Amino acid sequence: MAYNVDGKKVLITGGSSGIGADLARGFAEGGATVGICARRTDRLTEVLEICRKANPDADHRMWTIDLSDLDAVQPFALEADDALGGIDVLVNNAGIPKRRKVTELRLDEVDSLMTINYLSPVRLTLALLPRMLARGGGRVVTISSIAARLAPPSEAAYAATKAAITAFVESAAVDLWDSGVRFHLVNPGIIETELFDLPDNDASMAGDDVPPLPPAALTDAVLKQLDDDTFEINVPDWFKDVIAGKAQDTGVFLAGSAAWLAQKQAAPQQA
Ligand SMILES: NC(=O)c1ccc[n+]([C@@H]2O[C@H](COP(=O)([O-])OP(=O)(O)OC[C@H]3O[C@@H](n4cnc5c(N)ncnc54)[C@H](OP(=O)(O)O)[C@@H]3O)[C@@H](O)[C@H]2O)c1
Known part of the structure; x- marks a missing residue:
């Protein structure tokens, strides 16, 4: 089932940098109207400008929001859906890393990881699903991680949040298989973003073993995934063998x- 993003309304969380920012560019270049949200207004403004250049005819939008404020998520979802005129594609992308040995994890960090990487995208998805179903369909793309599948060292807390969102998406996809709403899971390996420079994290263990890919490689793969209606992709693809x-x-x-x-x-x- 080919899927053309031209003319679609797309909401991307974590659109201020890295994968989310590049997805915004990619969807806008494909002819979509893009809504982006994150905490850093200045960075969102830059990404919005890129979207406007890529697709000047569309009414792209941005929202400054802390998605770890769980009570704010549902009202935001409905506001964004109204402003964009009905979201066709939700991209659950916002997330934070935690690279630290299991015995050195702090409990408050474990909680905040689960909040932003699992509870928040679940709330956003549940808020938008009824409207997507009422309109007869939609796409929910979730940026999970290879970590959800491969038990990487020093990533117990992070990998658990990604395994949780992965399990949620898999079961939701089964529940709604014939509803018109399609779910997609994306497992990035190492994509070159600011995620590796954030404070309070150990250095990445992958080192030279997994050469980083540019965010555009991930964007291309996601657009192809939508077009092919593939449930799950790994980027790079060879991770499927591991x-x-x-x-x-x-x-x-x-x-x-x-x-x-x-x-x-x-x-x-x-x-
Ligand atoms: N890069 C990789 O190799 C890799 C691998 C596997 C999975 N991933 C996943 O890919 C996704 C994007 O990460 P990235 O690599 O692009 O890193 P990034 O550049 O740090 O992007 C993370 C995005 O999430 C947003 N965000 C974080 N906390 C937020 C909050 N409380 N409220 C709202 N927005 C928030 C950030 O915006 P603000 O800071 O402006 O709020 C930013 O836009 C994440 O879910 C990550 O786990 C990345």
């Missing part, structure tokens, strides 16, 4: 990950 390997024997996979981690941690001392 995920399949883990599914064969999780214990063996985890033992291999622990050996890889030990080797990495020993490497600086050997140098």
